[in-house]
Amino acid sequence: GENVEQHPSTLSVQEGDSAVIKCTYSDSASNYFPWYKQELGKRPQLIIDIRSNVGEKKDQRIAVTLNKTAKHFSLHITETQPEDSAVYFCAASRGSSNTGKLIFGQGTTLQVKP
C-alpha cells in the first residue's frame, strides 16, 4: 500500500540556523505533497504544498523541493525562530479530485533553541 517515510524523527537547531526534513513516498501516482505543522492537541496547519509538475516552491523562509524520479521531497526552513518549534508532517496523495486519500509521514519534532 501507500507509504510515506519521514526523517529525522527529531531535529534540534540553533535559532537562525536552517532545518531540513526529508520524506520519501512509495506510490508513484502521488502528485500532491503538502507539509503540515501541528501543535499539541491541535489540527494540522498547512504550511506549504507542492504538486508534481513543479520541482521547487518557496514561501518566505519555507521552501519545498520535489524529486519525482527518486520519489522524495524535502522541507527547508531558513532563519529558524523559536516559534518554529513544533511537530512537522509531510504527506502525499494521488489524484486531482477530492477523493485522493492523504497519507502522512511519521512526523518530525523540531526544536529551535534561542
Added chain:
Amino acid sequence: GAVVSQHPSWVICKSGTSVKIECRSLDFQATTMFWYRQFPKQSLMLMATSNEGSKATYEQGVEKDKFLINHASLTLSTLTVTSAHPEDSSFYICSARPIAGGGYTFGSGTRLTVV
C-alpha cells in the same frame, strides 16, 4: 477558506459505551471525508474514507464494525466508536477536500478518553 467543523472537541466515556463524532463541511460540499486517528506522539493514521451515499472504505487493520461511519449528506459525516475500550482513547480528526480543488481541510479534532 473551506471550513470543517468537528464535534465534540473532547469526550470522556465509560468502557463499553458508544461515542459519536460529527464532522460537517460548512462552506463546501464534501462528497468524500477522511477519518484519522492519532495516538500521543505519533502520526495521523488514516482509518477510513467516507463516501457520501455509499459504504465507507476502511484501511487495513481497522474494524469496520467497531468504527461505524455514516455519510448521509454532502456536508456531514459521522464516526461512531462502538463498545469503546480504553485502548480506543485517542485523538480523532476528520478531513475533506472541496470538489473544486485546493488543499485538505481538517476538523479541530476530538479527544476521546475511555475510562
